[in-house]
Amino acid sequence: MSRTIAIIEDDADQRENYADALSSQGYDIRTFANRKDALAHFRRQLPDLAILDIMLEDEMDGGFDLCRELRSMSPGLPIIFLTARDSDVDRVSGLRLDAWDYLTKPVSLPFLTVRINSLFRIAEGIQSRNEDESALTLGKLRMDPGSMAASWDGAVLNFTLTEFWLVESLARKPGMVKTYDSLMQVTRQSYVEKNSINGYVRRVRKKFREVDADFAMIETVFGIGYRWRAGDG
Amino acid sequence: MKGTDRQSGRSRKGILSIRTKLLLITMTFLLLPWVGYRYILETQKFLLAGQEQALSLTAQAVATVLHNRPQLFDPGIGIPTLLARPNDFFSHQLDGPLQIDGSAADWGRVFNDARFFSVHPWQCNARDDISALSFYNVLSHFNNFVYAFFHVRDDVTVHRDTEMRRLNNSDHLRLTTQEAGGATRRYLFTARRPGRMSVYLMDAEWTYPLTGEPLDIAAVQAPVGGGYNIEIRLPLALVDRNTRVGFSIADVDDPEARQVGRVLSTFPDAPRPFTRIYRDSPEISDILRGLDRPGARIWIIDTERSIRAVVGNPAGIAAPPPPKPQAGTAAGRIAARVAERLTSAVSWLSGKALSALEVSRASGQGDYDTAWNTIVSRVLSDPADASPVPVHRSQTPQSETQVLLTAARIVSADGLLGAVLVEQTSGQTLGPQNKLVQNITVITFAVFVLLILSLAYFSFRLTRRIRKLRNASEQAITPEGRVRAVQIQPDARAADEIGDLSRGISSMLGKLNQYTRYLETMPDTLAHEISNPLNVVNSSLHNLEEQIPGNNEKYAQYVKRAQNGLKRLRSIITNLTEAANLEEAMHSERMERLNLCDFVSSYVEGCQVAHPGHRFIVERTIEAQMISASAEHFAQMLDKLTDNAVEFGDRDSPVLFRISRMENRVILRIINSGAPPPEDLRERIFDPMVSLSQKSGGKSHLGLGLYVARMIAEHHGGHLQASQRQDAPGAVFTLNLPLAG
Numbered sequence: 001m002s003r004t005i006a007i008i009e010d011d012a013d014q015r016e017n018y019a020d021a022l023s024s025q026g027y028d029i030r031t032f033a034n035r036k037d038a039l040a041h042f043r044r045q046l047p048d049l050a051i052l053d054i055m056l057e058d059e060m061d062g063g064f065d066l067c068r069e070l071r072s073m074s075p076g077l078p079i080i081f082l083t084a085r086d087s088d089v090d091r092v093s094g095l096r097l098d099a100w101d102y103l104t105k106p107v108s109l110p111f112l113t114v115r116i117n118s119l120f121r122i123a124e125g126i127q128s129r130n131e132d133e134s135a136l137t138l139g140k141l142r143m144d145p146g147s148m149a150a151s152w153d154g155a156v157l158n159f160t161l162t163e164f165w166l167v168e169s170l171a172r173k174p175g176m177v178k179t180y181d182s183l184m185q186v187t188r189q190s191y192v193e194k195n196s197i198n199g200y201v202r203r204v205r206k207k208f209r210e211v212d213a214d215f216a217m218i219e220t221v222f223g224i225g226y227r228w229r230a231g232d233g
Numbered sequence: 234m235k236g237t238d239r240q241s242g243r244s245r246k247g248i249l250s251i252r253t254k255l256l257l258i259t260m261t262f263l264l265l266p267w268v269g270y271r272y273i274l275e276t277q278k279f280l281l282a283g284q285e286q287a288l289s290l291t292a293q294a295v296a297t298v299l300h301n302r303p304q305l306f307d308p309g310i311g312i313p314t315l316l317a318r319p320n321d322f323f324s325h326q327l328d329g330p331l332q333i334d335g336s337a338a339d340w341g342r343v344f345n346d347a348r349f350f351s352v353h354p355w356q357c358n359a360r361d362d363i364s365a366l367s368f369y370n371v372l373s374h375f376n377n378f379v380y381a382f383f384h385v386r387d388d389v390t391v392h393r394d395t396e397m398r399r400l401n402n403s404d405h406l407r408l409t410t411q412e413a414g415g416a417t418r419r420y421l422f423t424a425r426r427p428g429r430m431s432v433y434l435m436d437a438e439w440t441y442p443l444t445g446e447p448l449d450i451a452a453v454q455a456p457v458g459g460g461y462n463i464e465i466r467l468p469l470a471l472v473d474r475n476t477r478v479g480f481s482i483a484d485v486d487d488p489e490a491r492q493v494g495r496v497l498s499t500f501p502d503a504p505r506p507f508t509r510i511y512r513d514s515p516e517i518s519d520i521l522r523g524l525d526r527p528g529a530r531i532w533i534i535d536t537e538r539s540i541r542a543v544v545g546n547p548a549g550i551a552a553p554p555p556p557k558p559q560a561g562t563a564a565g566r567i568a569a570r571v572a573e574r575l576t577s578a579v580s581w582l583s584g585k586a587l588s589a590l591e592v593s594r595a596s597g598q599g600d601y602d603t604a605w606n607t608i609v610s611r612v613l614s615d616p617a618d619a620s621p622v623p624v625h626r627s628q629t630p631q632s633e634t635q636v637l638l639t640a641a642r643i644v645s646a647d648g649l650l651g652a653v654l655v656e657q658t659s660g661q662t663l664g665p666q667n668k669l670v671q672n673i674t675v676i677t678f679a680v681f682v683l684l685i686l687s688l689a690y691f692s693f694r695l696t697r698r699i700r701k702l703r704n705a706s707e708q709a710i711t712p713e714g715r716v717r718a719v720q721i722q723p724d725a726r727a728a729d730e731i732g733d734l735s736r737g738i739s740s741m742l743g744k745l746n747q748y749t750r751y752l753e754t755m756p757d758t759l760a761h762e763i764s765n766p767l768n769v770v771n772s773s774l775h776n777l778e779e780q781i782p783g784n785n786e787k788y789a790q791y792v793k794r795a796q797n798g799l800k801r802l803r804s805i806i807t808n809l810t811e812a813a814n815l816e817e818a819m820h821s822e823r824m825e826r827l828n829l830c831d832f833v834s835s836y837v838e839g840c841q842v843a844h845p846g847h848r849f850i851v852e853r854t855i856e857a858q859m860i861s862a863s864a865e866h867f868a869q870m871l872d873k874l875t876d877n878a879v880e881f882g883d884r885d886s887p888v889l890f891r892i893s894r895m896e897n898r899v900i901l902r903i904i905n906s907g908a909p910p911p912e913d914l915r916e917r918i919f920d921p922m923v924s925l926s927q928k929s930g931g932k933s934h935l936g937l938g939l940y941v942a943r944m945i946a947e948h949h950g951g952h953l954q955a956s957q958r959q960d961a962p963g964a965v966f967t968l969n970l971p972l973a974g
Binding site: 011013014017018020021024084085086087104105106107108109110179194195196198202220221222223224 | 757760761762764765767768769770771772773775776779799803807810811814832835836837838839840842843864865868869871872875
């Protein structure tokens, strides 16, 4: 039985393009143009994953509202925001609602597919409670790619998928500089600039500092990229 | 640019502020007192002219009444009367003969007009007092006799000692007559005891009689309390019309020594020993009596210059009123004193103005007697001359009041009969005028002060409001041109033009703010709006790529190019939003202490990796320099400057990072060889949308890189500047930063 993906996007062109691309990957696609239609359907049947735009027709924050309602129906449902809104405020709002990822347009469809696959895998991992062998422990940091669970000194860190990948990529090679280019690969987004990487790192550091004010393991190598500091920290 | 604009705007403010201008305009009010002064002058001229005319008319009217009545001027008519000019003196017409008994009872009301003589105050010695010697004297006439009555106050009355030959051994009355021919006669009236007096013709020394026999003249002395009375009856023959007459009272106080002490006379001692005599023509006097009016005196003289009649009494300046009792309270006293001071100051001022007035009308002024003689000569000299006599003005010796004097001829068919002289003091009209001048001076002065004060207050308030408004409107916009406040407070509720201006500025600021908001949000809006279609193209391309049959190189190539184009579009949008959101992002960022030298060194190491084709060199002459910076944004700024140097510099020559220090600032220069920045762009190079590069493929040039660099530099309190390299062709970008405290 194929997995169901709900796409809520008011722009018909983009909606259909996503639908085409994802159904060619074997997913069962439901498309909705507005919050009302989507919600009506969700009340009857929940999808396995939802891709939301924030602005839906005349509702400025329709996506956020929909996310809130979906979350109340199913706490473990993977939700991805895919939007043209790129401000920090929007990102924070989206992630507060427990979205699993926040992607900005334009997005590369192959990378979107990769993400969706990963999220499904993670969702499965969480359900089966399997400890992934590739789990990483580095000093106080503990990361489980299988369930997207991360913790610092025992405190849970709520990363989005992109952030998780970024931290994992740095922590896997402590002491080595990860250039902007390689980090862009890690985020699996086609059009990511230096500033976007800086933005991700800033948000990641902030999340670490929320649980440990003295956190300083991620070092900036100006002009090149970032590295995880060697040693225990 | 903005800075210099403002400076020049400030420097233009200067010499003539609104306040100064208003005060200058106020100065024109100084003309008001002058105008008032002119006005008063004109009024005075007018009033005087009116008075003169009235005077002339009076003279002519009186003359007209007396025309063609020669009988009035008959020499046989009338009785001599004593007159001591300039004081008034009248002989009273009696209804019947008087009893010569030394009593004033039958004189009736006539005695009320008695004149008082005493020692002149300036002749008094310390031991003198008026009670020692003084007398009242009154004259009247009936038929062929002149009656005189003296009431003498004398502390000691001494009667004649008949044993002594000399006659001046007791209190006595002296009568001096001087006839027209110049012959002088002296009569002495003395009494052995109260009662009838003996009269002798005396020598020049008033010592011995010329003849032993007393004259037959009725005279009685009667003692009264504090002195004695003397009543005499003189035949008219003794004092005819051309005779000058004078009376004296001689006082002897010591009954043993019997020396004459003081002598009091009805005439001043010198230079005129005798009063003039004029003959009073009763009919003329009767005619004139009806013309009597206060403040004027009318004289009738005949052709021989004898005064035939006089009526009226020109009032001098009224005596000052008695001082008012002082106010009871201290405050009242102080207020009264202040008012007094003020009044005296003002009257001094107006006095100055008045004295100027006096000078202005001084022409034709002269001694009163001279004027009298001039006028009389003129009016009597030429009977044929019918022209009116001009009005003379003169000063009386007693007061500063002017006396106006004019005359008119009295004629008959036979010729000149005499003349009418009319005399009036100018105080009659000028007194109120002086008061007027004083009042106007006070009022003008007060109004002027009030005006100056209110104008000064008004201008002060006005300039203060305008300055506040200017400051507020200046503060409302940042030096970068951002709206800081939409509403400015000063005068926002005022109903006048400044209030309008204030509200106008507020509404302008509001609109400007809206527009700025619009401009600021435009990149975001644009990015957002472009992202969606971009995503459509992108996803469509992807789906298209999937559909490419087999491994068609050609199709794949086109798809690749389309994707490159999309990538560039995306980078443009990113740059736009980056610049737009930078300020906000920087404000949320925390500043930390950085060692600039180490930071630049490590940054340049990174550059080496990022730009493999270029060489980078750090030159540092100094040790650690701590600055306060947001590392991420500081690196972002260096990125922009490095990108610029790499793009426009020669590939083979290195990019230099030179760090030096100047006082408490640190200077970072980024130097590259190659084309220097064009001169005309050097100022604007850091403005948005200004690009150095020609349009070339591959990279987008929005001209935002250096703009972003400048914004970051300014956020760090620094200053960024572009200049030409000195030692070789190339560009120098100088960053001037403050050191961390």
